[in-house]
Amino acid sequence: MxxxxxxxxxxxxxxxxxxxxxxxxxxxxxxxxxxxxxxxxxxxxxxxxxxxxxxxxxxxxxxxxxxxxxxxxxxxxxxIEGKTGRYTIREDVEQMVETLAIFHRLGRGLMTPPADEAAFLLPERIAQRLNEFYRVLQQAERLPTPLRELLLAYGRDFYLDGLAAWERLRQMPLTRFSLKERRLHALTHRDLASHNWMIDCSGQIWLIDFETATYDAQIGDVWQMASRILVEHAWSEEWLQMFLSQYEKGRLLSSFEKKVLSLLLAFPNEFMREVIGLAEQKRGYQMKYSLPYLQKIAEGRNKWKYQLKQLFYW
Incomplete structure:
Protein backbone atom coordinates (compact mmCIF):
# COMPACT_ATOMS: atom_id res chain seq x y z
CA MET A 1 0.00 0.00 0.00
CA ILE A 80 -13.87 11.37 12.71
CA GLU A 81 -13.93 10.43 16.39
CA GLY A 82 -17.12 8.46 16.83
CA LYS A 83 -18.81 5.29 15.58
CA THR A 84 -20.02 3.85 12.32
CA GLY A 85 -23.72 4.09 11.56
CA ARG A 86 -25.77 0.95 12.14
CA TYR A 87 -28.63 -0.26 9.99
CA THR A 88 -30.06 -2.05 13.01
CA ILE A 89 -30.77 1.18 14.95
CA ARG A 90 -33.84 3.13 13.92
CA GLU A 91 -32.53 6.54 14.99
CA ASP A 92 -29.35 6.04 12.95
CA VAL A 93 -31.30 4.85 9.91
CA GLU A 94 -33.70 7.78 9.98
CA GLN A 95 -30.80 10.24 9.95
CA MET A 96 -28.87 8.37 7.29
CA VAL A 97 -31.80 8.00 4.90
CA GLU A 98 -32.79 11.64 5.18
CA THR A 99 -29.16 12.67 4.63
CA LEU A 100 -28.96 10.47 1.52
CA ALA A 101 -32.06 12.15 0.11
CA ILE A 102 -30.54 15.60 0.63
CA PHE A 103 -27.29 14.41 -0.97
CA HIS A 104 -29.31 13.24 -3.98
CA ARG A 105 -31.45 16.37 -4.24
CA LEU A 106 -28.53 18.79 -3.99
CA GLY A 107 -26.45 16.55 -6.25
CA ARG A 108 -28.73 16.87 -9.27
CA GLY A 109 -27.86 19.09 -12.21
CA LEU A 110 -24.30 19.83 -11.12
CA MET A 111 -22.15 21.91 -13.46
CA THR A 112 -19.09 19.63 -13.16
CA PRO A 113 -18.86 17.37 -16.23
CA PRO A 114 -18.40 13.59 -15.79
CA ALA A 115 -14.91 12.36 -14.98
CA ASP A 116 -14.92 10.25 -18.15
CA GLU A 117 -17.21 9.30 -21.01
CA ALA A 118 -17.34 5.56 -20.23
CA ALA A 119 -19.86 4.82 -17.52
CA PHE A 120 -20.59 1.57 -15.70
CA LEU A 121 -24.22 2.37 -15.00
CA LEU A 122 -26.86 0.67 -12.86
CA PRO A 123 -28.20 -1.83 -15.47
CA GLU A 124 -24.65 -2.95 -16.31
CA ARG A 125 -23.82 -3.42 -12.64
CA ILE A 126 -26.90 -5.60 -12.11
CA ALA A 127 -26.09 -7.73 -15.16
CA GLN A 128 -22.50 -8.16 -14.02
CA ARG A 129 -23.61 -9.22 -10.53
CA LEU A 130 -25.94 -11.84 -12.00
CA ASN A 131 -23.22 -13.19 -14.30
CA GLU A 132 -20.62 -13.30 -11.54
CA PHE A 133 -23.01 -15.18 -9.27
CA TYR A 134 -23.76 -17.69 -12.02
CA ARG A 135 -20.03 -18.39 -12.45
CA VAL A 136 -19.61 -18.92 -8.70
CA LEU A 137 -22.67 -21.18 -8.64
CA GLN A 138 -21.14 -23.34 -11.37
CA GLN A 139 -18.09 -23.86 -9.14
CA ALA A 140 -20.02 -24.52 -5.92
CA GLU A 141 -18.67 -28.06 -5.48
CA ARG A 142 -15.11 -26.71 -5.23
CA LEU A 143 -15.85 -24.09 -2.56
CA PRO A 144 -15.13 -24.46 1.20
CA THR A 145 -17.65 -26.61 3.06
CA PRO A 146 -19.93 -24.03 4.76
CA LEU A 147 -20.27 -21.91 1.64
CA ARG A 148 -20.63 -24.95 -0.62
CA GLU A 149 -23.48 -26.35 1.48
CA LEU A 150 -25.26 -23.02 1.55
CA LEU A 151 -24.99 -22.59 -2.21
CA LEU A 152 -26.12 -26.14 -2.94
CA ALA A 153 -29.16 -25.58 -0.73
CA TYR A 154 -30.16 -22.07 -1.84
CA GLY A 155 -27.98 -20.89 -4.71
CA ARG A 156 -30.15 -22.06 -7.60
CA ASP A 157 -33.30 -20.50 -6.09
CA PHE A 158 -31.60 -17.14 -5.59
CA TYR A 159 -30.14 -17.25 -9.09
CA LEU A 160 -33.59 -17.87 -10.58
CA ASP A 161 -34.99 -15.04 -8.44
CA GLY A 162 -32.30 -12.74 -9.79
CA LEU A 163 -32.82 -13.84 -13.37
CA ALA A 164 -36.59 -13.26 -13.15
CA ALA A 165 -36.05 -9.80 -11.65
CA TRP A 166 -33.50 -8.95 -14.33
CA GLU A 167 -35.89 -9.99 -17.10
CA ARG A 168 -38.59 -7.72 -15.68
CA LEU A 169 -36.11 -4.85 -15.35
CA ARG A 170 -35.07 -5.30 -18.98
CA GLN A 171 -38.67 -4.64 -19.99
CA MET A 172 -38.43 -1.23 -18.32
CA PRO A 173 -36.54 1.63 -20.00
CA LEU A 174 -33.95 1.43 -17.20
CA THR A 175 -30.92 1.82 -19.47
CA ARG A 176 -32.41 4.91 -21.12
CA PHE A 177 -33.35 6.29 -17.69
CA SER A 178 -29.84 5.71 -16.30
CA LEU A 179 -28.25 7.41 -19.31
CA LYS A 180 -30.61 10.34 -18.88
CA GLU A 181 -29.69 10.60 -15.18
CA ARG A 182 -26.03 10.67 -16.17
CA ARG A 183 -26.65 13.38 -18.77
CA LEU A 184 -28.49 15.39 -16.11
CA HIS A 185 -25.50 14.95 -13.77
CA ALA A 186 -27.39 13.10 -11.02
CA LEU A 187 -24.84 12.28 -8.33
CA THR A 188 -24.75 8.81 -6.76
CA HIS A 189 -22.57 7.34 -4.02
CA ARG A 190 -22.83 3.64 -5.02
CA ASP A 191 -21.30 2.11 -1.89
CA LEU A 192 -23.80 2.61 0.92
CA ALA A 193 -22.58 -0.02 3.35
CA SER A 194 -23.24 1.02 6.93
CA HIS A 195 -19.50 1.57 7.52
CA ASN A 196 -19.62 4.45 5.05
CA TRP A 197 -21.72 6.40 7.52
CA MET A 198 -20.07 7.88 10.60
CA ILE A 199 -21.65 9.46 13.67
CA ASP A 200 -19.30 11.68 15.64
CA CYS A 201 -19.26 12.23 19.40
CA SER A 202 -21.73 15.12 19.11
CA GLY A 203 -24.24 13.02 17.16
CA GLN A 204 -23.47 14.63 13.77
CA ILE A 205 -23.83 12.21 10.86
CA TRP A 206 -21.26 12.06 8.07
CA LEU A 207 -21.33 10.34 4.69
CA ILE A 208 -17.82 9.17 3.75
CA ASP A 209 -15.81 7.28 1.10
CA PHE A 210 -16.88 8.80 -2.20
CA GLU A 211 -14.40 6.96 -4.43
CA THR A 212 -17.23 5.04 -6.10
CA ALA A 213 -19.32 8.17 -6.69
CA THR A 214 -20.36 9.11 -10.22
CA TYR A 215 -23.37 10.29 -12.21
CA ASP A 216 -25.91 7.48 -12.46
CA ALA A 217 -29.52 6.62 -11.57
CA GLN A 218 -29.98 7.67 -7.95
CA ILE A 219 -32.59 4.96 -7.43
CA GLY A 220 -29.64 2.56 -7.39
CA ASP A 221 -28.45 4.11 -4.11
CA VAL A 222 -31.97 3.91 -2.68
CA TRP A 223 -32.18 0.24 -3.61
CA GLN A 224 -28.76 -0.60 -2.23
CA MET A 225 -29.43 1.02 1.11
CA ALA A 226 -33.01 -0.23 1.43
CA SER A 227 -31.92 -3.81 0.66
CA ARG A 228 -29.34 -3.81 3.43
CA ILE A 229 -31.72 -2.30 5.96
CA LEU A 230 -34.60 -4.62 5.10
CA VAL A 231 -32.40 -7.72 5.40
CA GLU A 232 -31.44 -6.57 8.90
CA HIS A 233 -35.12 -6.21 9.82
CA ALA A 234 -36.56 -9.35 8.23
CA TRP A 235 -38.25 -7.41 5.43
CA SER A 236 -40.49 -5.58 7.85
CA GLU A 237 -43.18 -3.54 6.10
CA GLU A 238 -42.92 -0.98 8.89
CA TRP A 239 -39.21 -0.45 8.18
CA LEU A 240 -39.83 -0.15 4.45
CA GLN A 241 -42.50 2.51 5.01
CA MET A 242 -40.22 4.35 7.41
CA PHE A 243 -37.38 4.24 4.90
CA LEU A 244 -39.51 5.67 2.09
CA SER A 245 -41.07 8.30 4.35
CA GLN A 246 -37.67 9.51 5.58
CA TYR A 247 -36.23 9.58 2.07
CA GLU A 248 -39.12 11.56 0.63
CA LYS A 249 -38.68 14.22 3.29
CA GLY A 250 -35.62 15.25 1.31
CA ARG A 251 -36.41 14.12 -2.23
CA LEU A 252 -39.62 12.79 -3.78
CA LEU A 253 -39.38 9.62 -5.84
CA SER A 254 -41.09 9.64 -9.23
CA SER A 255 -43.69 6.98 -10.04
CA PHE A 256 -41.19 5.42 -12.46
CA GLU A 257 -38.52 5.25 -9.75
CA LYS A 258 -40.94 3.56 -7.37
CA LYS A 259 -41.80 0.95 -9.98
CA VAL A 260 -38.12 0.35 -10.67
CA LEU A 261 -37.41 0.11 -6.94
CA SER A 262 -40.06 -2.59 -6.50
CA LEU A 263 -38.34 -4.59 -9.26
CA LEU A 264 -34.85 -3.94 -7.93
CA LEU A 265 -35.86 -5.20 -4.49
CA ALA A 266 -36.80 -8.50 -6.17
CA PHE A 267 -33.15 -8.91 -7.20
CA PRO A 268 -31.27 -10.75 -4.39
CA ASN A 269 -28.28 -8.46 -4.51
CA GLU A 270 -27.20 -8.90 -0.90
CA PHE A 271 -27.06 -12.70 -1.15
CA MET A 272 -25.16 -12.58 -4.43
CA ARG A 273 -22.71 -9.90 -3.31
CA GLU A 274 -21.73 -11.75 -0.13
CA VAL A 275 -21.39 -15.10 -1.89
CA ILE A 276 -19.17 -13.63 -4.60
CA GLY A 277 -17.05 -11.83 -2.00
CA LEU A 278 -16.44 -15.05 -0.07
CA ALA A 279 -15.92 -17.26 -3.11
CA GLU A 280 -13.40 -14.87 -4.67
CA GLN A 281 -11.80 -14.07 -1.32
CA LYS A 282 -12.28 -10.35 -1.80
CA ARG A 283 -10.92 -7.98 0.79
CA GLY A 284 -13.40 -7.27 3.58
CA TYR A 285 -15.30 -10.57 3.27
CA GLN A 286 -14.77 -13.09 6.07
CA MET A 287 -16.59 -16.37 6.56
CA LYS A 288 -17.28 -15.75 10.26
CA TYR A 289 -19.19 -12.55 9.47
CA SER A 290 -20.64 -13.18 6.01
CA LEU A 291 -21.89 -16.73 6.51
CA PRO A 292 -24.37 -15.86 9.32
CA TYR A 293 -25.56 -12.93 7.20
CA LEU A 294 -26.12 -15.24 4.23
CA GLN A 295 -27.96 -17.75 6.41
CA LYS A 296 -30.18 -14.94 7.66
CA ILE A 297 -31.02 -13.94 4.08
CA ALA A 298 -31.68 -17.55 3.07
CA GLU A 299 -33.94 -18.21 6.06
CA GLY A 300 -35.89 -15.02 5.35
CA ARG A 301 -36.43 -15.79 1.66
CA ASN A 302 -40.12 -16.72 2.06
CA LYS A 303 -40.90 -13.51 3.93
CA TRP A 304 -38.96 -11.52 1.35
CA LYS A 305 -41.01 -13.10 -1.46
CA TYR A 306 -44.24 -12.33 0.39
CA GLN A 307 -43.30 -8.71 0.97
CA LEU A 308 -42.37 -8.30 -2.69
CA LYS A 309 -45.93 -9.16 -3.69
CA GLN A 310 -47.13 -6.16 -1.66
CA LEU A 311 -44.69 -3.87 -3.45
CA PHE A 312 -46.09 -4.64 -6.88
CA TYR A 313 -49.29 -2.86 -5.85
CA TRP A 314 -47.50 0.51 -5.86
Missing part, protein backbone atom coordinates in the same frame (compact mmCIF):
# COMPACT_ATOMS: atom_id res chain seq x y z
CA UNK A 2 1.49 3.31 -1.12
CA UNK A 3 2.39 5.68 1.71
CA UNK A 4 2.35 9.49 1.51
CA UNK A 5 5.70 11.15 2.15
CA UNK A 6 5.72 13.07 5.47
CA UNK A 7 7.04 16.21 3.75
CA UNK A 8 4.11 16.14 1.33
CA UNK A 9 1.63 15.72 4.19
CA UNK A 10 3.16 18.60 6.14
CA UNK A 11 3.08 20.84 3.06
CA UNK A 12 -0.62 20.14 2.41
CA UNK A 13 -1.79 20.25 6.03
CA UNK A 14 0.61 22.99 7.24
CA UNK A 15 1.45 21.08 10.39
CA UNK A 16 4.08 18.70 11.75
CA UNK A 17 3.53 14.94 11.30
CA UNK A 18 4.18 12.92 14.47
CA UNK A 19 2.99 9.47 13.44
CA UNK A 20 1.69 7.67 10.38
CA UNK A 21 0.10 4.20 10.50
CA UNK A 22 -2.03 1.99 8.24
CA UNK A 23 -5.76 2.37 8.92
CA UNK A 24 -8.11 0.03 7.06
CA UNK A 25 -7.16 0.61 3.41
CA UNK A 26 -5.78 4.09 4.11
CA UNK A 27 -3.37 5.92 6.42
CA UNK A 28 -4.05 7.57 9.77
CA UNK A 29 -1.82 10.57 10.33
CA UNK A 30 -1.28 12.22 13.72
CA UNK A 31 -0.20 15.87 13.70
CA UNK A 32 0.24 18.66 16.24
CA UNK A 33 -3.49 19.26 16.70
CA UNK A 34 -5.52 16.67 14.80
CA UNK A 35 -5.65 13.20 13.31
CA UNK A 36 -6.19 12.83 9.57
CA UNK A 37 -7.06 10.13 7.05
CA UNK A 38 -4.94 9.99 3.88
CA UNK A 39 -6.26 8.16 0.80
CA UNK A 40 -4.39 7.34 -2.36
CA UNK A 41 -6.84 7.88 -5.26
CA UNK A 42 -6.82 8.12 -9.04
CA UNK A 43 -5.80 11.64 -10.16
CA UNK A 44 -8.63 12.02 -12.70
CA UNK A 45 -11.24 11.01 -10.13
CA UNK A 46 -9.71 13.37 -7.54
CA UNK A 47 -9.82 16.31 -9.95
CA UNK A 48 -13.50 15.55 -10.63
CA UNK A 49 -14.43 15.04 -6.99
CA UNK A 50 -12.79 18.27 -5.80
CA UNK A 51 -15.09 20.19 -8.17
CA UNK A 52 -18.17 18.18 -7.16
CA UNK A 53 -17.34 18.65 -3.49
CA UNK A 54 -17.10 22.40 -3.99
CA UNK A 55 -20.48 22.51 -5.77
CA UNK A 56 -22.23 20.39 -3.14
CA UNK A 57 -20.99 22.61 -0.32
CA UNK A 58 -22.04 25.75 -2.20
CA UNK A 59 -25.53 24.24 -2.45
CA UNK A 60 -25.62 23.59 1.30
CA UNK A 61 -24.65 19.93 1.74
CA UNK A 62 -22.55 19.77 4.88
CA UNK A 63 -22.67 16.09 5.89
CA UNK A 64 -19.22 15.33 4.48
CA UNK A 65 -15.80 16.10 5.88
CA UNK A 66 -13.69 18.96 4.48
CA UNK A 67 -11.04 17.72 2.07
CA UNK A 68 -7.47 18.74 1.27
CA UNK A 69 -5.38 17.46 -1.62
CA UNK A 70 -1.90 17.62 -3.05
CA UNK A 71 -3.45 18.39 -6.42
CA UNK A 72 -2.39 14.97 -7.66
CA UNK A 73 -3.19 11.64 -6.03
CA UNK A 74 -3.61 12.19 -2.29
CA UNK A 75 -6.79 13.11 -0.46
CA UNK A 76 -6.73 14.20 3.20
CA UNK A 77 -9.70 14.47 5.58
CA UNK A 78 -10.04 15.00 9.34
CA UNK A 79 -10.35 11.76 11.30
Missing amino acids: KQPHPTLVETVLHTKVHRMRPYRKNWCIETNQHKWIAKHVHPSWLHWWVQVDRELRARGFTAMQPIYTDGGEWLFMPF
Whole structure:
Protein backbone atom coordinates (compact mmCIF):
# COMPACT_ATOMS: atom_id res chain seq x y z
CA MET A 1 0.00 0.00 0.00
CA LYS A 2 1.49 3.31 -1.12
CA GLN A 3 2.39 5.68 1.71
CA PRO A 4 2.35 9.49 1.51
CA HIS A 5 5.70 11.15 2.15
CA PRO A 6 5.72 13.07 5.47
CA THR A 7 7.04 16.21 3.75
CA LEU A 8 4.11 16.14 1.33
CA VAL A 9 1.63 15.72 4.19
CA GLU A 10 3.16 18.60 6.14
CA THR A 11 3.08 20.84 3.06
CA VAL A 12 -0.62 20.14 2.41
CA LEU A 13 -1.79 20.25 6.03
CA HIS A 14 0.61 22.99 7.24
CA THR A 15 1.45 21.08 10.39
CA LYS A 16 4.08 18.70 11.75
CA VAL A 17 3.53 14.94 11.30
CA HIS A 18 4.18 12.92 14.47
CA ARG A 19 2.99 9.47 13.44
CA MET A 20 1.69 7.67 10.38
CA ARG A 21 0.10 4.20 10.50
CA PRO A 22 -2.03 1.99 8.24
CA TYR A 23 -5.76 2.37 8.92
CA ARG A 24 -8.11 0.03 7.06
CA LYS A 25 -7.16 0.61 3.41
CA ASN A 26 -5.78 4.09 4.11
CA TRP A 27 -3.37 5.92 6.42
CA CYS A 28 -4.05 7.57 9.77
CA ILE A 29 -1.82 10.57 10.33
CA GLU A 30 -1.28 12.22 13.72
CA THR A 31 -0.20 15.87 13.70
CA ASN A 32 0.24 18.66 16.24
CA GLN A 33 -3.49 19.26 16.70
CA HIS A 34 -5.52 16.67 14.80
CA LYS A 35 -5.65 13.20 13.31
CA TRP A 36 -6.19 12.83 9.57
CA ILE A 37 -7.06 10.13 7.05
CA ALA A 38 -4.94 9.99 3.88
CA LYS A 39 -6.26 8.16 0.80
CA HIS A 40 -4.39 7.34 -2.36
CA VAL A 41 -6.84 7.88 -5.26
CA HIS A 42 -6.82 8.12 -9.04
CA PRO A 43 -5.80 11.64 -10.16
CA SER A 44 -8.63 12.02 -12.70
CA TRP A 45 -11.24 11.01 -10.13
CA LEU A 46 -9.71 13.37 -7.54
CA HIS A 47 -9.82 16.31 -9.95
CA TRP A 48 -13.50 15.55 -10.63
CA TRP A 49 -14.43 15.04 -6.99
CA VAL A 50 -12.79 18.27 -5.80
CA GLN A 51 -15.09 20.19 -8.17
CA VAL A 52 -18.17 18.18 -7.16
CA ASP A 53 -17.34 18.65 -3.49
CA ARG A 54 -17.10 22.40 -3.99
CA GLU A 55 -20.48 22.51 -5.77
CA LEU A 56 -22.23 20.39 -3.14
CA ARG A 57 -20.99 22.61 -0.32
CA ALA A 58 -22.04 25.75 -2.20
CA ARG A 59 -25.53 24.24 -2.45
CA GLY A 60 -25.62 23.59 1.30
CA PHE A 61 -24.65 19.93 1.74
CA THR A 62 -22.55 19.77 4.88
CA ALA A 63 -22.67 16.09 5.89
CA MET A 64 -19.22 15.33 4.48
CA GLN A 65 -15.80 16.10 5.88
CA PRO A 66 -13.69 18.96 4.48
CA ILE A 67 -11.04 17.72 2.07
CA TYR A 68 -7.47 18.74 1.27
CA THR A 69 -5.38 17.46 -1.62
CA ASP A 70 -1.90 17.62 -3.05
CA GLY A 71 -3.45 18.39 -6.42
CA GLY A 72 -2.39 14.97 -7.66
CA GLU A 73 -3.19 11.64 -6.03
CA TRP A 74 -3.61 12.19 -2.29
CA LEU A 75 -6.79 13.11 -0.46
CA PHE A 76 -6.73 14.20 3.20
CA MET A 77 -9.70 14.47 5.58
CA PRO A 78 -10.04 15.00 9.34
CA PHE A 79 -10.35 11.76 11.30
CA ILE A 80 -13.87 11.37 12.71
CA GLU A 81 -13.93 10.43 16.39
CA GLY A 82 -17.12 8.46 16.83
CA LYS A 83 -18.81 5.29 15.58
CA THR A 84 -20.02 3.85 12.32
CA GLY A 85 -23.72 4.09 11.56
CA ARG A 86 -25.77 0.95 12.14
CA TYR A 87 -28.63 -0.26 9.99
CA THR A 88 -30.06 -2.05 13.01
CA ILE A 89 -30.77 1.18 14.95
CA ARG A 90 -33.84 3.13 13.92
CA GLU A 91 -32.53 6.54 14.99
CA ASP A 92 -29.35 6.04 12.95
CA VAL A 93 -31.30 4.85 9.91
CA GLU A 94 -33.70 7.78 9.98
CA GLN A 95 -30.80 10.24 9.95
CA MET A 96 -28.87 8.37 7.29
CA VAL A 97 -31.80 8.00 4.90
CA GLU A 98 -32.79 11.64 5.18
CA THR A 99 -29.16 12.67 4.63
CA LEU A 100 -28.96 10.47 1.52
CA ALA A 101 -32.06 12.15 0.11
CA ILE A 102 -30.54 15.60 0.63
CA PHE A 103 -27.29 14.41 -0.97
CA HIS A 104 -29.31 13.24 -3.98
CA ARG A 105 -31.45 16.37 -4.24
CA LEU A 106 -28.53 18.79 -3.99
CA GLY A 107 -26.45 16.55 -6.25
CA ARG A 108 -28.73 16.87 -9.27
CA GLY A 109 -27.86 19.09 -12.21
CA LEU A 110 -24.30 19.83 -11.12
CA MET A 111 -22.15 21.91 -13.46
CA THR A 112 -19.09 19.63 -13.16
CA PRO A 113 -18.86 17.37 -16.23
CA PRO A 114 -18.40 13.59 -15.79
CA ALA A 115 -14.91 12.36 -14.98
CA ASP A 116 -14.92 10.25 -18.15
CA GLU A 117 -17.21 9.30 -21.01
CA ALA A 118 -17.34 5.56 -20.23
CA ALA A 119 -19.86 4.82 -17.52
CA PHE A 120 -20.59 1.57 -15.70
CA LEU A 121 -24.22 2.37 -15.00
CA LEU A 122 -26.86 0.67 -12.86
CA PRO A 123 -28.20 -1.83 -15.47
CA GLU A 124 -24.65 -2.95 -16.31
CA ARG A 125 -23.82 -3.42 -12.64
CA ILE A 126 -26.90 -5.60 -12.11
CA ALA A 127 -26.09 -7.73 -15.16
CA GLN A 128 -22.50 -8.16 -14.02
CA ARG A 129 -23.61 -9.22 -10.53
CA LEU A 130 -25.94 -11.84 -12.00
CA ASN A 131 -23.22 -13.19 -14.30
CA GLU A 132 -20.62 -13.30 -11.54
CA PHE A 133 -23.01 -15.18 -9.27
CA TYR A 134 -23.76 -17.69 -12.02
CA ARG A 135 -20.03 -18.39 -12.45
CA VAL A 136 -19.61 -18.92 -8.70
CA LEU A 137 -22.67 -21.18 -8.64
CA GLN A 138 -21.14 -23.34 -11.37
CA GLN A 139 -18.09 -23.86 -9.14
CA ALA A 140 -20.02 -24.52 -5.92
CA GLU A 141 -18.67 -28.06 -5.48
CA ARG A 142 -15.11 -26.71 -5.23
CA LEU A 143 -15.85 -24.09 -2.56
CA PRO A 144 -15.13 -24.46 1.20
CA THR A 145 -17.65 -26.61 3.06
CA PRO A 146 -19.93 -24.03 4.76
CA LEU A 147 -20.27 -21.91 1.64
CA ARG A 148 -20.63 -24.95 -0.62
CA GLU A 149 -23.48 -26.35 1.48
CA LEU A 150 -25.26 -23.02 1.55
CA LEU A 151 -24.99 -22.59 -2.21
CA LEU A 152 -26.12 -26.14 -2.94
CA ALA A 153 -29.16 -25.58 -0.73
CA TYR A 154 -30.16 -22.07 -1.84
CA GLY A 155 -27.98 -20.89 -4.71
CA ARG A 156 -30.15 -22.06 -7.60
CA ASP A 157 -33.30 -20.50 -6.09
CA PHE A 158 -31.60 -17.14 -5.59
CA TYR A 159 -30.14 -17.25 -9.09
CA LEU A 160 -33.59 -17.87 -10.58
CA ASP A 161 -34.99 -15.04 -8.44
CA GLY A 162 -32.30 -12.74 -9.79
CA LEU A 163 -32.82 -13.84 -13.37
CA ALA A 164 -36.59 -13.26 -13.15
CA ALA A 165 -36.05 -9.80 -11.65
CA TRP A 166 -33.50 -8.95 -14.33
CA GLU A 167 -35.89 -9.99 -17.10
CA ARG A 168 -38.59 -7.72 -15.68
CA LEU A 169 -36.11 -4.85 -15.35
CA ARG A 170 -35.07 -5.30 -18.98
CA GLN A 171 -38.67 -4.64 -19.99
CA MET A 172 -38.43 -1.23 -18.32
CA PRO A 173 -36.54 1.63 -20.00
CA LEU A 174 -33.95 1.43 -17.20
CA THR A 175 -30.92 1.82 -19.47
CA ARG A 176 -32.41 4.91 -21.12
CA PHE A 177 -33.35 6.29 -17.69
CA SER A 178 -29.84 5.71 -16.30
CA LEU A 179 -28.25 7.41 -19.31
CA LYS A 180 -30.61 10.34 -18.88
CA GLU A 181 -29.69 10.60 -15.18
CA ARG A 182 -26.03 10.67 -16.17
CA ARG A 183 -26.65 13.38 -18.77
CA LEU A 184 -28.49 15.39 -16.11
CA HIS A 185 -25.50 14.95 -13.77
CA ALA A 186 -27.39 13.10 -11.02
CA LEU A 187 -24.84 12.28 -8.33
CA THR A 188 -24.75 8.81 -6.76
CA HIS A 189 -22.57 7.34 -4.02
CA ARG A 190 -22.83 3.64 -5.02
CA ASP A 191 -21.30 2.11 -1.89
CA LEU A 192 -23.80 2.61 0.92
CA ALA A 193 -22.58 -0.02 3.35
CA SER A 194 -23.24 1.02 6.93
CA HIS A 195 -19.50 1.57 7.52
CA ASN A 196 -19.62 4.45 5.05
CA TRP A 197 -21.72 6.40 7.52
CA MET A 198 -20.07 7.88 10.60
CA ILE A 199 -21.65 9.46 13.67
CA ASP A 200 -19.30 11.68 15.64
CA CYS A 201 -19.26 12.23 19.40
CA SER A 202 -21.73 15.12 19.11
CA GLY A 203 -24.24 13.02 17.16
CA GLN A 204 -23.47 14.63 13.77
CA ILE A 205 -23.83 12.21 10.86
CA TRP A 206 -21.26 12.06 8.07
CA LEU A 207 -21.33 10.34 4.69
CA ILE A 208 -17.82 9.17 3.75
CA ASP A 209 -15.81 7.28 1.10
CA PHE A 210 -16.88 8.80 -2.20
CA GLU A 211 -14.40 6.96 -4.43
CA THR A 212 -17.23 5.04 -6.10
CA ALA A 213 -19.32 8.17 -6.69
CA THR A 214 -20.36 9.11 -10.22
CA TYR A 215 -23.37 10.29 -12.21
CA ASP A 216 -25.91 7.48 -12.46
CA ALA A 217 -29.52 6.62 -11.57
CA GLN A 218 -29.98 7.67 -7.95
CA ILE A 219 -32.59 4.96 -7.43
CA GLY A 220 -29.64 2.56 -7.39
CA ASP A 221 -28.45 4.11 -4.11
CA VAL A 222 -31.97 3.91 -2.68
CA TRP A 223 -32.18 0.24 -3.61
CA GLN A 224 -28.76 -0.60 -2.23
CA MET A 225 -29.43 1.02 1.11
CA ALA A 226 -33.01 -0.23 1.43
CA SER A 227 -31.92 -3.81 0.66
CA ARG A 228 -29.34 -3.81 3.43
CA ILE A 229 -31.72 -2.30 5.96
CA LEU A 230 -34.60 -4.62 5.10
CA VAL A 231 -32.40 -7.72 5.40
CA GLU A 232 -31.44 -6.57 8.90
CA HIS A 233 -35.12 -6.21 9.82
CA ALA A 234 -36.56 -9.35 8.23
CA TRP A 235 -38.25 -7.41 5.43
CA SER A 236 -40.49 -5.58 7.85
CA GLU A 237 -43.18 -3.54 6.10
CA GLU A 238 -42.92 -0.98 8.89
CA TRP A 239 -39.21 -0.45 8.18
CA LEU A 240 -39.83 -0.15 4.45
CA GLN A 241 -42.50 2.51 5.01
CA MET A 242 -40.22 4.35 7.41
CA PHE A 243 -37.38 4.24 4.90
CA LEU A 244 -39.51 5.67 2.09
CA SER A 245 -41.07 8.30 4.35
CA GLN A 246 -37.67 9.51 5.58
CA TYR A 247 -36.23 9.58 2.07
CA GLU A 248 -39.12 11.56 0.63
CA LYS A 249 -38.68 14.22 3.29
CA GLY A 250 -35.62 15.25 1.31
CA ARG A 251 -36.41 14.12 -2.23
CA LEU A 252 -39.62 12.79 -3.78
CA LEU A 253 -39.38 9.62 -5.84
CA SER A 254 -41.09 9.64 -9.23
CA SER A 255 -43.69 6.98 -10.04
CA PHE A 256 -41.19 5.42 -12.46
CA GLU A 257 -38.52 5.25 -9.75
CA LYS A 258 -40.94 3.56 -7.37
CA LYS A 259 -41.80 0.95 -9.98
CA VAL A 260 -38.12 0.35 -10.67
CA LEU A 261 -37.41 0.11 -6.94
CA SER A 262 -40.06 -2.59 -6.50
CA LEU A 263 -38.34 -4.59 -9.26
CA LEU A 264 -34.85 -3.94 -7.93
CA LEU A 265 -35.86 -5.20 -4.49
CA ALA A 266 -36.80 -8.50 -6.17
CA PHE A 267 -33.15 -8.91 -7.20
CA PRO A 268 -31.27 -10.75 -4.39
CA ASN A 269 -28.28 -8.46 -4.51
CA GLU A 270 -27.20 -8.90 -0.90
CA PHE A 271 -27.06 -12.70 -1.15
CA MET A 272 -25.16 -12.58 -4.43
CA ARG A 273 -22.71 -9.90 -3.31
CA GLU A 274 -21.73 -11.75 -0.13
CA VAL A 275 -21.39 -15.10 -1.89
CA ILE A 276 -19.17 -13.63 -4.60
CA GLY A 277 -17.05 -11.83 -2.00
CA LEU A 278 -16.44 -15.05 -0.07
CA ALA A 279 -15.92 -17.26 -3.11
CA GLU A 280 -13.40 -14.87 -4.67
CA GLN A 281 -11.80 -14.07 -1.32
CA LYS A 282 -12.28 -10.35 -1.80
CA ARG A 283 -10.92 -7.98 0.79
CA GLY A 284 -13.40 -7.27 3.58
CA TYR A 285 -15.30 -10.57 3.27
CA GLN A 286 -14.77 -13.09 6.07
CA MET A 287 -16.59 -16.37 6.56
CA LYS A 288 -17.28 -15.75 10.26
CA TYR A 289 -19.19 -12.55 9.47
CA SER A 290 -20.64 -13.18 6.01
CA LEU A 291 -21.89 -16.73 6.51
CA PRO A 292 -24.37 -15.86 9.32
CA TYR A 293 -25.56 -12.93 7.20
CA LEU A 294 -26.12 -15.24 4.23
CA GLN A 295 -27.96 -17.75 6.41
CA LYS A 296 -30.18 -14.94 7.66
CA ILE A 297 -31.02 -13.94 4.08
CA ALA A 298 -31.68 -17.55 3.07
CA GLU A 299 -33.94 -18.21 6.06
CA GLY A 300 -35.89 -15.02 5.35
CA ARG A 301 -36.43 -15.79 1.66
CA ASN A 302 -40.12 -16.72 2.06
CA LYS A 303 -40.90 -13.51 3.93
CA TRP A 304 -38.96 -11.52 1.35
CA LYS A 305 -41.01 -13.10 -1.46
CA TYR A 306 -44.24 -12.33 0.39
CA GLN A 307 -43.30 -8.71 0.97
CA LEU A 308 -42.37 -8.30 -2.69
CA LYS A 309 -45.93 -9.16 -3.69
CA GLN A 310 -47.13 -6.16 -1.66
CA LEU A 311 -44.69 -3.87 -3.45
CA PHE A 312 -46.09 -4.64 -6.88
CA TYR A 313 -49.29 -2.86 -5.85
CA TRP A 314 -47.50 0.51 -5.86
